[in-house]
Amino acid sequence: MKGCEDADMTAHILIVEDDRVTRMRLAGYLRGLGYRISEVDDAEAMQEVIDTDPPEILLLDIGLDGKDGLTITREQRARSRVGIILLTARDELVDRVIGLEMGADDYVTKPFDRRELAARIKNLLFRITEIGRSAPVAEAVEDFGPWHFDRIRRRLVSAARVETLSAQEFDLLDTLTRNPGVTFGRARLSEIVGRGELRPGDRTIDVLIGRLRKKIEADPAQPEFLLTRMGEGYVFAGFAKG
Numbered sequence: 001m002k003g004c005e006d007a008d009m010t011a012h013i014l015i016v017e018d019d020r021v022t023r024m025r026l027a028g029y030l031r032g033l034g035y036r037i038s039e040v041d042d043a044e045a046m047q048e049v050i051d052t053d054p055p056e057i058l059l060l061d062i063g064l065d066g067k068d069g070l071t072i073t074r075e076q077r078a079r080s081r082v083g084i085i086l087l088t089a090r091d092e093l094v095d096r097v098i099g100l101e102m103g104a105d106d107y108v109t110k111p112f113d114r115r116e117l118a119a120r121i122k123n124l125l126f127r128i129t130e131i132g133r134s135a136p137v138a139e140a141v142e143d144f145g146p147w148h149f150d151r152i153r154r155r156l157v158s159a160a161r162v163e164t165l166s167a168q169e170f171d172l173l174d175t176l177t178r179n180p181g182v183t184f185g186r187a188r189l190s191e192i193v194g195r196g197e198l199r200p201g202d203r204t205i206d207v208l209i210g211r212l213r214k215k216i217e218a219d220p221a222q223p224e225f226l227l228t229r230m231g232e233g234y235v236f237a238g239f240a241k242g
Helices: 002-009 019-032 043-050 069-079 093-102 113-135 166-177 185-194 204-216
Strands: 013-017 038-042 058-060 083-088 106-109 147-150 153-157 162-164 227-228 233-236
Touching: 013 019, 013 043, 019 038, 019 113, 038 043, 043 069, 058 069, 058 113, 069 083, 069 093, 083 113, 093 204, 106 113, 113 166, 162 185, 166 204, 166 233, 185 204, 185 233, 204 227
Parallel strands: 013 038, 013 058, 058 083, 083 106
Antiparallel strands: 147 153, 153 162, 227 233
């Protein structure tokens, strides 16, 4: 595990935060942990860094002036697989749900504990690293309906289009397609995607399932592959083509 930890510590993290004091304190703290840090205060400066030195993770303030964090999240998710953690001063459930629907991997609410944020960064980097190293196993479903599940590139490919997956979307679909016919409860899926213990009112898993259904189902309201087991959880109903 030491090699994995060393790789995490050299990761490039881009902080996009328009409050100078918050940005500088956070940058100093993360540099002290060994990460390589870039810091900017708006979307334009962020894009310049991404174009020249792509980061592994964006720490993105949701309330930026000009182009806000939700818009940036949607745009980045459409074009890249960068890890995205939203920083928000708002504790409204709707903001968190919208952020996840836009493609963010995680969020923290200000004022946040820096150690908690560091743990979330480490968990996200670990998932990204492990996904990159993982090879598909023979039993895993790779082809279902019109889709080929490209685990190496974290995307779904059909004859008509390509759907990229966020880290949490990938972790969820990877688990379900490796275990077709097995029902997973929301609490277990919450652990799998790195959210830890499921909290009352936490709809993260439901949001992720909804996002995946929009990407892969012909009719998300009448899913064929990602099915709900009332009172139990979710199950993947597709099976390997043979």
